[in-house]
Amino acid sequence: IFLTNGEFYSSVHQMSKVMDFELKMLKNMQKFIGKNQNKLDYLKERLAEYERERNEAVQMGSSYFENPVNKYLLTKRLTSDWDRLENILQYKEGEKTLKKIENKIVNESELEGALEGVLRLQDVYRFNTSDIASGLFQGVQYDVHFDARHCFDLGKRAAETEYVKLGYFWLKEALKRSADDASVDKLDIELAIAHVKFKLGDIKGANETYAELSSRYPENEKVAKLFSEFVVNSADKPQYYVDYSVEHEPPPEHIFSASREKLYKYTCAGLIKKTPADERDLRCGYLVETHPFLWLAPIKVEELHHDPLLVVFYDVLSDKEIETLRDMTKRIERATVMSPNGSVVSKVRTSQFQFIPVTHHPLLGKIDQRVADMTNLDMKYAEDHQFANYGIGGHYSEHHDYFYIESVKKTTISDYDTLGNRIATLLFYLSDVEQGGGTAYPYMKTLVMPKKGAAAFWYNLHASGDRDWRSLHGACPIIVGSKWVQNRWIREHDQSEKRPCYTFNDKVEEIL
């Protein structure tokens, strides 16, 4: 058994394990019910039999005992039969099975992770609470909805995270739904709303809610207690209201003045995108120069940004190759999980992000040759192939692929002295994603949507070797679907023949 702590919600691949686990639980439950059903059936039969014998005896009166057989039967019922029955009654049928069911493996932190996944989606894509609650995502209607209890759980969870304000809206939604849905107590929702208001610094609003509740429930001890706690805790807080008219703060007027995290989210949500003027010089076409073979089989390439360079290559992996790659990652993963020693949690984690050396399978070398043809870089200087799987809500926040060599220990980076920094990244998409899951490049105003068999390619370093901060990117959360990617991180030493240094420094100073 290897399912544990908050590792599943982020990967659909892992979720399928959870599904298998649920099936086992259901089977155990069936077994438990079956066993107890047999026991009850047996007991019912015995009961009927004994009642019948007894009724006969009662009807016959004392003459019943004139028959030695009857005398024997009564004695037997009250002695050996009864002992057996007692044993059966005391025996906890299906106890072992019950233990298995009780010993649930998907624990509370999984649930918290799942709730936070929903909140992250909502935050990044700026979904309305009532839309999510009724199963509407980016204009696509799904046949799911959240009841008052779900909304309440989300609201309470949100209040404990960075999404406190969303917590307010979820609790309001819970309140709305509780009108004709008794899955949660209305007063509990209202108390949670008062608490969230307090957390948001809405001291005046919280005070009004508590005051109203205590006048509506004058005898309620819980209300009185929470109100007086609030009065004590808010005594030295500034007294103001919070505006709840919008669920998501609009971006600042000069959008690039926002934090990098915000820029990443805005790009995922489509608030940052290229203007027609930005797109004017970008081309689509066929790549034929880097290798004579490409004259026969040119690679489809789409330019998405020029400086720094960002392109997408299409149809560079076949479905069959992708199948082989996926099989490869499955095999390695299982081997890791079954390993008898070492931390189980980290093993499960590495199975969501795993490195496979090029020597592991001939296909990996073949792919690297293709990458060399596509990028004109030398793949001798690349890291191991990295595979990753993201599930619903799974994401990778904004980051640079290059190393900050000043701030990390050199020894933690493989072969830094010989290979140097990550000059470029080639990111294969091994799956389509139904909704969400794009790769966002805020400074290039680009959102690349995963397309099975395609690959995004960009430079992380200037030709001078300096880090290019404009290569900032991140994987947007998955709304629906499962995303598989394969990373090729290409190092800078020694690409000098492939990407000559300029004689001038092309470094662009950071504007932050």
Ligand SMILES: O=C(O)CCC(=O)C(=O)O
């Ligand atoms: O999955 C993506 O879209 C981006 C992944 C990424 O940036 C990374 O693994 O470094």
Ligand SMILES: [Fe+2]
């Ligand atoms: Fe990255």
